[in-house]
Amino acid sequence: MIHEVVVIAYRLIVLAVLVAVVRAALSKENGGSLQVMAVVLTIPLVLRLLMIK
Amino acid sequence: MNKTSGQAQVGSNANGEGGGVRGWWRNRFRRGLVLLAGAALGAAVAGHGFVAQRTLFAVRRGPGVTAVWRLSDFAPGLRDTRGDTEVYVLAGAKPGGTVLVLGGIHANEPAGYVAAVVLVENAMMAAGRLIVIPTTNASGFTAGDPQEASPPAFSLPTASGPRWFRYGGRGTAVTDQWPDPDVYLHHPSGQTLSGSQTRNMNRAFPGRADGNFTERCAWAVTELVRREQVDLVIDLHEASPEYPVINTIVAHERAMPLAVSVAMALELRGIKIGLEASPLNLRGLSHRELGDHTPALAVLMETANAAEGRIRGRTTPELIVTGQDKMYVRAARAGRLFVSYDEQGHPLEQERVRRHLAGVEEFLKAWAEENPARPVVAARYPEQAVIEKEGLGRYLRRS
Numbered sequence: 001m002i003h004e005v006v007v008i009a010y011r012l013i014v015l016a017v018l019v020a021v022v023r024a025a026l027s028k029e030n031g032g033s034l035q036v037m038a039v040v041l042t043i044p045l046v047l048r049l050l051m052i053k
Numbered sequence: 054m055n056k057t058s059g060q061a062q063v064g065s066n067a068n069g070e071g072g073g074v075r076g077w078w079r080n081r082f083r084r085g086l087v088l089l090a091g092a093a094l095g096a097a098v099a100g101h102g103f104v105a106q107r108t109l110f111a112v113r114r115g116p117g118v119t120a121v122w123r124l125s126d127f128a129p130g131l132r133d134t135r136g137d138t139e140v141y142v143l144a145g146a147k148p149g150g151t152v153l154v155l156g157g158i159h160a161n162e163p164a165g166y167v168a169a170v171v172l173v174e175n176a177m178m179a180a181g182r183l184i185v186i187p188t189t190n191a192s193g194f195t196a197g198d199p200q201e202a203s204p205p206a207f208s209l210p211t212a213s214g215p216r217w218f219r220y221g222g223r224g225t226a227v228t229d230q231w232p233d234p235d236v237y238l239h240h241p242s243g244q245t246l247s248g249s250q251t252r253n254m255n256r257a258f259p260g261r262a263d264g265n266f267t268e269r270c271a272w273a274v275t276e277l278v279r280r281e282q283v284d285l286v287i288d289l290h291e292a293s294p295e296y297p298v299i300n301t302i303v304a305h306e307r308a309m310p311l312a313v314s315v316a317m318a319l320e321l322r323g324i325k326i327g328l329e330a331s332p333l334n335l336r337g338l339s340h341r342e343l344g345d346h347t348p349a350l351a352v353l354m355e356t357a358n359a360a361e362g363r364i365r366g367r368t369t370p371e372l373i374v375t376g377q378d379k380m381y382v383r384a385a386r387a388g389r390l391f392v393s394y395d396e397q398g399h400p401l402e403q404e405r406v407r408r409h410l411a412g413v414e415e416f417l418k419a420w421a422e423e424n425p426a427r428p429v430v431a432a433r434y435p436e437q438a439v440i441e442k443e444g445l446g447r448y449l450r451r452s
Contacts, residue, residue, distance in 0.1 A: 003230070003231075003266070006231070006232065007231070010231075010232075025085040025088060025089055026081075026082050026085035026089070027081065027085070028081045028082055030081065032084070035081065035084060035088060036088060038085075039085070039088040039089055039091070039092045040092070042089065042093075042096070043092050043095050043096045043099065046092075046093070046096040046100075047096060047099060047100055047103065050100065051228050052100045052103050052104060052228070053099075053100070053103045053196070053228070
């Protein structure tokens, strides 16, 4: 039971970070290098959110 | 921002962006969308590779297999999890004792699970039962260890084509048990180990029915040993060549007389083998806990696998199969290893699997000699001379 709760909490944290990163990728305030950095970060976050890796 | 009518051509916009493709790309929102689409594609490709690793290699029912169970039959909590796996039973026509062979408790130690597969697909029993679990830690095969750069699979040549096997990690996968604690507290001894050891199945015995995922996997094996009245457990492993316990049998104190007989028999066959007593103060290992918590005799055998060593060079499928690594040759010349190591390496087929199969064969013989009321006798068994000369091709078929 505790394992399932921890996993849900973890996925919520990952989701929050993913939303922030996607916002950064789409922001008109950020330059190209920041956008690329944000986009690269989305790959492991998506895999983590889906608990694939 | 100006919009175009289906053309990449755009005019100047409110942000001062120019026209044409360059102007279209300078729009940071659109650029972000395109980059995110690329990232989604990258995630899909990477994710597909990781998910594909969850499909384990097939094990064929050999002519000696009389029943196939599931590990979850002994621990229902494992059903529909990646810890469940097949248990092969090879029963002889005559009654006798029961020997359990465990492969793949560490999924990065292929000699153990390849030997177990060869047994399932080729051995036949005349008396007693041989129970074989090739992928005991099934979860471990679904992911490699972080920062090891290990290949996810390797193949062995057979007459009908390559036979593929997974190469996994040492522990259960983090997707099945997470997070690791700072300190691992072994049940029931209370021994403390590094937190990452909480996913090491060979530190989790005897396990517990309501424990974490790894403990439940270990508990299923312990329950199998108890319910099926297993007489002898042989746990097949490998270790890095710089580890002192290599080409060795590790035996629980009750199994030591039997292990001594086997070590002598192997030496007489020209197979150098060491013999170690199961440490009393290192808990959670199969030979220690199954020996303490069940009536079975418990032993473990180790061979040398350069692919999991600390000083290896590039980690490739060839390294797994050939065991050839120039860094280990240098280490041996410098006197830093506990086993000999030359350019021939320690090949998986001709040496490491053959060694495990010889060990199991001698344990069966020694058990039958010392326990005539509960014999476990093979009617057909993979031949050492054939494996030494040809490898495993005669005993395996393509995937």
